[in-house]
Amino acid sequence: MFELLKDLWEFMKERKKFWLAPIIIVLLLLGSLLVLTQGSAVAPFIYTLF
Numbered sequence: 414m415f416e417l418l419k420d421l422w423e424f425m426k427e428r429k430k431f432w433l434a435p436i437i438i439v440l441l442l443l444g445s446l447l448v449l450t451q452g453s454a455v456a457p458f459i460y461t462l463f
Contacts, residue, residue: 425431 420463425433
């Protein structure tokens, strides 16, 4: 996992594509939110956000 992040950072640094960082962070946060709330009592409230 850390190697993937390192490679991604090197790609963004070399190609000067730092605008990808916020997109990746938001996608990771949304993905972790969906995984963590799957099957919990909070799930119906999360689904109303989308």
